[in-house]
Amino acid sequence: MFYFALTLVVIILTSIAHLLLKKGSVDAAAARKKMYLHPLSITAYLLFAVAALLSIFAMKGLDLKVFFALTSLTYICIPLLSFVFLKEPTTRNKLLGIIIISFGVIIFYF
Amino acid sequence: MYFPGIGSFIERVRAANPSQFYLFLLIISILIQAFGAVCTKFAAGLGPSSTFFGINATLIVYCIILGGMGLQVLFWQASLRHFSLSFAYPFRSLVSFIVLIAAFFLFQEAVTPFNVGGLIIISIGIVYLVKDKEASD
Numbered sequence: 001m002f003y004f005a006l007t008l009v010v011i012i013l014t015s016i017a018h019l020l021l022k023k024g025s026v027d028a029a030a031a032r033k034k035m036y037l038h039p040l041s042i043t044a045y046l047l048f049a050v051a052a053l054l055s056i057f058a059m060k061g062l063d064l065k066v067f068f069a070l071t072s073l074t075y076i077c078i079p080l081l082s083f084v085f086l087k088e089p090t091t092r093n094k095l096l097g098i099i100i101i102s103f104g105v106i107i108f109y110f
Numbered sequence: 111m112y113f114p115g116i117g118s119f120i121e122r123v124r125a126a127n128p129s130q131f132y133l134f135l136l137i138i139s140i141l142i143q144a145f146g147a148v149c150t151k152f153a154a155g156l157g158p159s160s161t162f163f164g165i166n167a168t169l170i171v172y173c174i175i176l177g178g179m180g181l182q183v184l185f186w187q188a189s190l191r192h193f194s195l196s197f198a199y200p201f202r203s204l205v206s207f208i209v210l211i212a213a214f215f216l217f218q219e220a221v222t223p224f225n226v227g228g229l230i231i232i233s234i235g236i237v238y239l240v241k242d243k244e245a246s247d
Binding site for chain 2: 075
């Protein structure tokens with residue numbers, strides 16, 4: 001259970017990092033160089049590094065295939081967080097994609 | 111390290127067949143991501159006292175993973191300059207299949223038909239998610 005919880009933390013950190021990258025790229029849209037060095041982008045890189053470290057600990061108790069299938073939940077987490085924090089619209093295709101991915105993860109564990 | 115003419119060589123290859131060149135970058139990006147996943151599992155199996163030339167082995171593999179992440183982003187971004195997101199993004203789901211094969215052969219993990227079916231369904235879901243991203247780009 002601990003390793004599943006750790007994987008959940010990895011998924012959340014990765015999703016937040018993607019959100020920060022998006023926000024950083026929008027804030028510094030004028031210059032590509034600024035985009036990479038924007039404080040939000042740098043925070044995102046740090047979160048990716050922490051997520052990679054936590055992934056090592058999570059895989060101590062989980063199979064590689066299980067861990068990687070679980071990280072597919074990032075594809076669900078990012079649109080949801082984008083909807084809440086970036087006010088990005090949720091469309092029919094996005095909802096359909098989220099439902100299909102969730103179904104796929106469940107099937108994976110059968 | 112300086113390799114005279116390597117820049118112009120890459121430029122010539124790119125100009126000769128841009129689609130193949132960027133597809134190559136896309137595939138390299140996918141392979142690096144899968145390699146990172148395998149390295150992570152390998153690092154998880156290392157004991158705290160494992161060393162390589164006196165340096166903690168987990169730390170070395172972690173640095174390789176981080177370097178791989180950086181390279182993967184570079185190749186991915188470069189390939190997106192040529193391909194649409196709806197073409198490139200489904201390729202990412204290939205990583206899951208490569209990882210599944212690696213899990214079977216390298217780590218002797220059992221692979222069931224449900225595992226394969228689940229990944230196929232997840233890939234279809236990713237295609238649906240990307241449909242709108244493409245439209246908004």
